[in-house]
Amino acid sequence: MTQTQTHTNTAPVLEVRGLTQRFGGLTAVNNFNVTLKHGELAGLIGPNGAGKTTVFNLVSGFYQPSEGDILVCGSNTKGMKPHQVTGLGVARTFQNIRLWNDMSVLDNIRVAQHGRLGYGFFHAIARSGRYRRREDEVEREARELLEVFDLLRFADEYPKNLPYGTQRKLEIARALSSHPQLLLLDEPAAGLNSADVKDLIRLVRWIHGRFDVTIWMIEHHMDVMMELCEQIKVIDFGQTIAEGTPETVRNHPAVITAYLGDDNI
Amino acid sequence: MLRYTFHILLILAGGLITWMAYEEMIGLYTLSVLMFMGVNIIMSTSLNLVNGYMGEFSCGHAGFMCVGAYVSSILGVLLFAKDKVFGAPLLDPSLAIYAFPFIVLAGGVAAALAGLLVAIPSYKTRGDYLAIITIAANYIIISVIENLGVIGGSRGFMGMKRVINAMEDVAYLPWMPIWVFLFTVFSVWLLRRYLSSTFGKGVSAICQDEVAAEIMSVNTNKIKTISFMVSSGVAGIAGGLFAYVIGYVNPGSFNILKSTEALVMVYLGGMGSLSGSILSAVLFTLLLEALRPLQIIKWVVIPLLLIILMQFRPEGIMGNKELGDMFPWLKRFYKFK
Numbered sequence: 255m256t257q258t259q260t261h262t263n264t265a266p267v268l269e270v271r272g273l274t275q276r277f278g279g280l281t282a283v284n285n286f287n288v289t290l291k292h293g294e295l296a297g298l299i300g301p302n303g304a305g306k307t308t309v310f311n312l313v314s315g316f317y318q319p320s321e322g323d324i325l326v327c328g329s330n331t332k333g334m335k336p337h338q339v340t341g342l343g344v345a346r347t348f349q350n351i352r353l354w355n356d357m358s359v360l361d362n363i364r365v366a367q368h369g370r371l372g373y374g375f376f377h378a379i380a381r382s383g384r385y386r387r388r389e390d391e392v393e394r395e396a397r398e399l400l401e402v403f404d405l406l407r408f409a410d411e412y413p414k415n416l417p418y419g420t421q422r423k424l425e426i427a428r429a430l431s432s433h434p435q436l437l438l439l440d441e442p443a444a445g446l447n448s449a450d451v452k453d454l455i456r457l458v459r460w461i462h463g464r465f466d467v468t469i470w471m472i473e474h475h476m477d478v479m480m481e482l483c484e485q486i487k488v489i490d491f492g493q494t495i496a497e498g499t500p501e502t503v504r505n506h507p508a509v510i511t512a513y514l515g516d517d518n519i
Numbered sequence: 520m521l522r523y524t525f526h527i528l529l530i531l532a533g534g535l536i537t538w539m540a541y542e543e544m545i546g547l548y549t550l551s552v553l554m555f556m557g558v559n560i561i562m563s564t565s566l567n568l569v570n571g572y573m574g575e576f577s578c579g580h581a582g583f584m585c586v587g588a589y590v591s592s593i594l595g596v597l598l599f600a601k602d603k604v605f606g607a608p609l610l611d612p613s614l615a616i617y618a619f620p621f622i623v624l625a626g627g628v629a630a631a632l633a634g635l636l637v638a639i640p641s642y643k644t645r646g647d648y649l650a651i652i653t654i655a656a657n658y659i660i661i662s663v664i665e666n667l668g669v670i671g672g673s674r675g676f677m678g679m680k681r682v683i684n685a686m687e688d689v690a691y692l693p694w695m696p697i698w699v700f701l702f703t704v705f706s707v708w709l710l711r712r713y714l715s716s717t718f719g720k721g722v723s724a725i726c727q728d729e730v731a732a733e734i735m736s737v738n739t740n741k742i743k744t745i746s747f748m749v750s751s752g753v754a755g756i757a758g759g760l761f762a763y764v765i766g767y768v769n770p771g772s773f774n775i776l777k778s779t780e781a782l783v784m785v786y787l788g789g790m791g792s793l794s795g796s797i798l799s800a801v802l803f804t805l806l807l808e809a810l811r812p813l814q815i816i817k818w819v820v821i822p823l824l825l826i827i828l829m830q831f832r833p834e835g836i837m838g839n840k841e842l843g844d845m846f847p848w849l850k851r852f853y854k855f856k
């Protein structure tokens with residue numbers, strides 16, 4: 255399948271400036287900055303409760319930041335609802351899989367194209383020409399996507415009946431069906447066994463090559479991050495404590511302290 | 520040819536009922552049971568959109584019926600019948616035949632607008648809290664009408680028979696059975712087309728995981744608004760027909776008990792199944808009539824059946840399946856989804 259939106263402007267895919275999020279007295283994210291260029295594959299790591307998922311929730315528009323700006327392909331997402339942010343080109347997966355379990359696999363992919371259906375209620379009722387054309391396109395595109403993900407044989411199956419690893423894969427496929435510029439993967443390897451993790455590494459690398467998409471992922475499996483990411487950012491207590499290539503990050507004293515604690519008791 | 524079997528059967532059924540009513544082969548009683556069946560089908564399928572497909576719990580469905588019933592009754596009487604309050608008809612009564620579907624639809628549109636009363640709070644509230652709001656909406660609508668003296672207040676409003684008489688003066692046909700049949704088909708058709716489109720499947724996405732729906736580019740507020748408005752609008756159509764079938768409306772007949780009847784039909788048929796709702800509306804109407812000899816004890820037996828149903832088959836007759844999923848051979852004749 256081909257990406258219909260081509261990357262025309264030179265603005266970074268994601269630019270986050272001075273992002274701060276407070277929940278009552280707790281500062282979950284503090285003055286967070288990041289710039290992701292087109293085609294990058296970056297990582298975000300940190301100990302439990304460091305604020306990684308909060309950053310993703312902010313970028314995908316699920317929370318409104320207390321302070322700071324998020325620019326997706328040059329447009330500020332301030333005040334936008336999540337579906338509008340998705341329309342700008344951000345798609346994500348969830349830490350715990352959130353597929354629509356009582357809808358067929360094919361429908362899961364189809365409904366994820368909701369934002370760019372291009373027809374509304376009255377077209378659906380009248381079964382207008384535009385409706386029929388778009389439904390055909392949506393169906394074809396969904397089948398093509400399932401085909402390249404090798405999921406087509408499950409098209410009429412319900413996601414809840416699929417193995418866990420396949421559900422992960424399907425969730426990523428669903429995210430891609432909205433034609434994103436930026437794909438956020440929130441712990442895609444969580445709950446996978448080591449064979450599945452190897453498959454996942456291959457899958458992410460393959461997606462990155464095949465689809466014209468920037469990927470930003472949160473992951474606890476360090477081997478996944480070391481293999482895949484060019485750039486890693488480490489946060490702890492909402493603060494960025496280190497960033498750089500996997501090697502730099504691995505040997506960074508602040509990172510070791512954050513993960514293992516320090517010597518002074 | 521096979522594809523049209525269902526359509527042909529439908530036309531035959533409609534024609535048969537009309538013909539038998541015209542020849543007076545079926546009595547007025549049977550005819551009225553058939554008409555209530557139609558009204559109940561519209562009521563249960565439209566409520567299924569919100570309670571079954573969208574996973575919200577609306578218990579104020581009768582309120583929207585009430586809006587539809589009053590708006591179409593008043594409009595009909597105002598335009599085509601002589602009335603104590605409104606005086607002479609504004610238009611020539613012989614036009615009533617052509618205007619009637621629009622009068623009923625106007626009631627539906629008014630009810631859809633009343634649906635905003637529930638749709639807007641649903642942006643931020645869901646589940647039990649929204650259920651409370653729907654009950655409140657039901658009460659607000661009834662109370663407003665009870666206090667409007669012009670249209671009879673709690674004494675009710677009548678005169679719709681004169682509109683039907685005006686239609687019969689032009690052409691002597693069993694008009695009400697015809698209209699009820701056509702609007703029942705129209706309502707189910709409308710709901711089915713909405714729900715089977717990718718656009719309408721956003722409704723199920725909201726039901727199954729609202730967060731995922733919003734993140735996956737479904738404009739949840741828009742879909743909720745449309746769904747609540749369609750559901751209450753179609754209920755308004757049911758209300759309008761109900762008013763004309765009986766020839767009299769009063770706010771008391773659209774109270775929470777009527778809403779409960781709609782709920783019973785939805786849960787009896789199975790949530791998220793249009794064919795289930797149709798089936799249960801038919802069964803429920805027949806059951807009400809069959810248990811009529813029990814008189815007041817009827818309302819002990821029917822809730823008891825509900826308890827038994829919830830114990831032994833909580834998903835209802837059809838679960839969330841359509842008839843085509845239960846009997847795959849039916850799919851040759853009709854595409855269910």
